[in-house]
Amino acid sequence: MLRLEHLRKTLASFTLEVPLLEVGDGEILGLLGPSGSGKTTLLRLIAGLEPPDSPPPRMLLDGVDLTPLPPERRGIGMVFQDYALFPHLNVRDNLAFGLREARWEPTRLQKRVDELLELTRLGPQAHKRPEALSGGERQRVALARALANLPGVLLLDEPLGALDRELREGLWLELRGLLRRAGVLTLVVTHDQPEAFALADRVALLRAGRVVQIDTPERLYNHPKDSWAAAFLGHKNLLSPEQSRLLGLSERPHLLPNRALHLGAGEPATVRERLFLGARTVLSLEWRGFSLYWEGDESQAQPGQTVSLRVELQQAVALEAGPIPGVGRG
Numbered sequence: 101m102l103r104l105e106h107l108r109k110t111l112a113s114f115t116l117e118v119p120l121l122e123v124g125d126g127e128i129l130g131l132l133g134p135s136g137s138g139k140t141t142l143l144r145l146i147a148g149l150e151p152p153d154s155p156p157p158r159m160l161l162d163g164v165d166l167t168p169l170p171p172e173r174r175g176i177g178m179v180f181q182d183y184a185l186f187p188h189l190n191v192r193d194n195l196a197f198g199l200r201e202a203r204w205e206p207t208r209l210q211k212r213v214d215e216l217l218e219l220t221r222l223g224p225q226a227h228k229r230p231e232a233l234s235g236g237e238r239q240r241v242a243l244a245r246a247l248a249n250l251p252g253v254l255l256l257d258e259p260l261g262a263l264d265r266e267l268r269e270g271l272w273l274e275l276r277g278l279l280r281r282a283g284v285l286t287l288v289v290t291h292d293q294p295e296a297f298a299l300a301d302r303v304a305l306l307r308a309g310r311v312v313q314i315d316t317p318e319r320l321y322n323h324p325k326d327s328w329a330a331a332f333l334g335h336k337n338l339l340s341p342e343q344s345r346l347l348g349l350s351e352r353p354h355l356l357p358n359r360a361l362h363l364g365a366g367e368p369a370t371v372r373e374r375l376f377l378g379a380r381t382v383l384s385l386e387w388r389g390f391s392l393y394w395e396g397d398e399s400q401a402q403p404g405q406t407v408s409l410r411v412e413l414q415q416a417v418a419l420e421a422g423p424i425p426g427v428g429r430g
């Protein structure tokens with residue numbers, strides 16, 4: 101288990117402050133937050149690439165404090181966005197490199213490389229150099245190399261960031277499966293909400309150097325803490341305290357999740373805009389003077405038409421006050 105206590109780092113006007121963070125054995129924790137929220141700084145502190153502020157924190161890995169140890173003695177594997185593979189070495193030698201440096205005995209080393217090729221299903225590519233690999237294959241080599249020396253913790257910084265959107269989505273299943281098979285406690289940084297949800301067992305949401313909420317993807321999405329978290333996680337229908345009151349809810353911010361909105365058998369709503377996104381259709385609706393977004397499998401409703409909308413207000417989720425205003429009125 102990894103347990104961080106009283107971790108603090110100031111960089112110019114930015115401060116990262118993590119009073120307590122625990123990650124379980126074999127757990128994949130996603131670090132999700134906007135640009136500049138401190139995700140990379142947190143990884144760098146754990147890896148020992150950045151010194152923490154004093155008084156020194158405690159960073160316990162299975163009870164051993166990593167804080168005084170240099171990076172190479174922390175038992176941490178890292179994958180950066182650019183993968184940093186050795187271009188002149190084939191896949192097998194890229195994987196063997198660190199093990200040779202660590203003076204692994206040759207038979208044990210070859211066995212470990214074979215295991216890694218099997219784990220990452222890179223056997224057929226073993227004799228190719230990085231230039232002859234696809235983006236996804238390079239990413240797997242980088243991951244295999246980070247796992248080579250049996251690290252206690254794996255740190256992934258935007259591991260799919262070098263790949264384009266469609267390829268990234270295709271690799272979520274593969275990467276998730278690979279991490280599961282590897283069974284190593286992993287922290288994975290991403291600024292992409294679906295990616296964090298797809299890869300992680302739990303997600304820590306960072307804002308301005310603080311972990312504002314940490315939970316399973318489902319609970320985080322269904323019960324964001326405040327309006328900021330709800331908006332960052334992709335929710336569109338946020339009500340201000342005043343709007344909540346007008347709808348008969350308590351006078352605090354609320355989230356109307358998509359499951360609360362049903363087309364058919366309700367009150368009239370005017371379609372302002374319709375977006376067809378392939379698997380989903382999005383409608384921007386005006387209902388009782390509120391702007392609401394509906395999202396579903398299909399709707400043929402066109403801008404200017406009136407549809408019937410049923411809003412289940414009992415599904416509204418109460419939020420703490422946050423900086424994002426509610427949905428537009430009028």
Ligand SMILES: Nc1ncnc2c1ncn2[C@@H]1O[C@H](COP(=O)(O)OP(=O)(O)OP(=O)(O)O)[C@@H](O)[C@H]1O
Nearest residue numbers: 111112114133134135136137138139140141142291
């Ligand atoms: N060496 C440094 N000196 C001064 N400020 C720094 C330094 N490194 C990072 N920062 C600042 O610390 C803050 C957090 O940076 P960090 O890279 O951890 O954020 P991030 O969440 O990983 O962002 P991104 O998603 O853009 O990579 C930013 O405001 C950044 O400008």
